Amino acid sequence: MRPITVISLTIYFLVGLLLFGSTGLALGLIFAFRNETSHVAIRLPAERIVLYVPHVAVEGRLTLGSGVPSQISVNWSQFRGENHDAISPETIPLRRD
Numbered sequence: 001m002r003p004i005t006v007i008s009l010t011i012y013f014l015v016g017l018l019l020f021g022s023t024g025l026a027l028g029l030i031f032a033f034r035n036e037t038s039h040v041a042i043r044l045p046a047e048r049i050v051l052y053v054p055h056v057a058v059e060g061r062l063t064l065g066s067g068v069p070s071q072i073s074v075n076w077s078q079f080r081g082e083n084h085d086a087i088s089p090e091t092i093p094l095r096r097d
Contacts, residue, residue, distance in 0.1 A: 074089060
């Protein structure tokens with residue numbers, strides 16, 4: 001039995017790639033140029049609908065709550081943190097009640 005060399009592996013790889021690619025190309029061309037268009041729906045732009053919303057007076061007042069700012073001293077300058085990993089490096093325990 002003859003040993004398989006790098007050249008013969010390369011040839012087998014290229015032949016397989018050529019067969020695989022030509023099969024894909026043939027199937028793509030068959031799909032693109034067939035005359036079946038019954039399953040394709042024509043997409044038309046939506047109709048413009050004008051909504052008339054009556055003016056409603058909003059009544060209310062601003063009241064201050066009893067909340068206080070957090071005591072966290074770590075800078076959280078990004079949405080997911082400075083390392084972009086969403087892991088907070090602070091050591092303040094979370095309140096569990």
